[in-house]
Amino acid sequence: MSDPRARTICCIVGARPNFVKIAPIMRALTDCDRLTPQLIHTGQHYDVAMNSIFFDELEIPRPDINLEVGSGTGTEQTARIMLGLEPILSTRPPDMAIVVGDVNSTLAAALVAAKLGIPLAHVEAGLRSGDRSMPEEVNRLVVDRLSDLLFTSEQSAIDNLISEGVSPRRIVFVGNVMIDTLRACSTRAAPVRSTLSGAGADPALSEQAAALGFAFVTLHRPSNVDDPERLESLLNALARIARKITLVFALHPRTRAMIESAGLDALLLTSSIIVTPPLSYLRAIGLMKEARFVITDSGGVQEETTALGIPCLTVRDSTERPVTVQQGTNILVGTSIEALASAVDDTLAGGGKRGQIPPMWDGKAAERIVAAIDAHLGGRHALLPA
Secondary structure, eight states: OOOTTOEEEEEEEOSHHHHHHHHHHHHHHHHOTTEEEEEEEOOSOOSGGGTHHHHHHTTOOOOSEEOOOOOOOHHHHHHHHHHHHHHHHHHSOOSEEEEESSSHHHHHHHHHHHHHTOOEEEETTTOOOSOTTSHHHHHHHHHHHHOSEEEESSHHHHHHHHHTTOOGGGEEEOOOHHHHHHHHHGGGOOOHHHHHHHTTOOHHHHHHHHHHOEEEEEOOOHHHHSSHHHHHHHHHHHHHHTTTSEEEEEOOHHHHHHHHHTTOGGGGOOTTEEEEOSOOHHHHHHHHHHOSEEEEOOHHHHHHHHHHTOOEEEOSSOOSOTHHHHTSSEEEOOSOHHHHHHHHHHHHHHOOOOOOOOTTOSSOHHHHHHHHHHHHHTTOOOOOOO
16 A cells, blocks of 8 residues: 555556556556556547557556547647646646656646646657657757656767757756557567458468568658658559568558548558558567568657668658667668658668667656656655666
């Protein structure tokens, strides 16, 4: 039983990447009798496949509060989350609020906490792509300026924060909480055949993919899917790649909506592309573990593939996670369709890039985060060595 004098730590999440990051933190907070966790879900992702299944698979307790804000533009979501959070946090202010990642919920919660004078901790602080056209980049910059404790996952994040004038005493290098979850769940990952069968894939093609190999694809960034011409070029490129290797394409709701509105559905009818709906965490990890390589524009997938040792081809010009390129299995192929095709050919011919697991991606990041918060609230500085 926790101490009745325990400090309340409010964890605020809103989207799939947040769930993956908060799961080990909630467990570590629960194990500390001096801290009492509270979980608020903003409801930024409301699709069942992107929401409740993750709570079940990751064994996250049901939220104490769900704001259910739903979808909308970035500004609309941020405003609705702020309006929902303010009365909750002002009525019973927690001793500290924790935000994770860089989604709209992260920004909204940080702004409300700052206005109410609630101490704020940011998990995954300091990551920078250098591209302010990415909404997430703006969110990162603002949240880090407002945070009292900045928990970093790689050395580049520390360097970024210090160059921006953040006091080193506020920065704590803890490692990567996404890898905590990956390690905890890896043995429960869903078998490939089960996932493909559940998605309604052709049995013969599913067997071919499982037996002969496949590449896993995820694409959802506005820079890749919002422009119909760019999206059409990417889909055509995937169709050509599918002539060489079966592709399993987990179709994000945003990407599906853009394909349908642009009338590009026919480009997904290539016989060697298996299209799935949004996947649960255990199904996505199961595919990622067994893929010959991954094509993505997701930041989290760059980290997960590095930890799994799976070659990753990132369809972006920059990454906020440079350690995945410098030490891991990630290659930035840029936005050129020709460069993507060339990278695929090189990967098929040579087996793909091999790397190593970055420092402190050891499955214990959440424990270090909770230890630092406990020490901070107890008046003891807890800067951990890099």
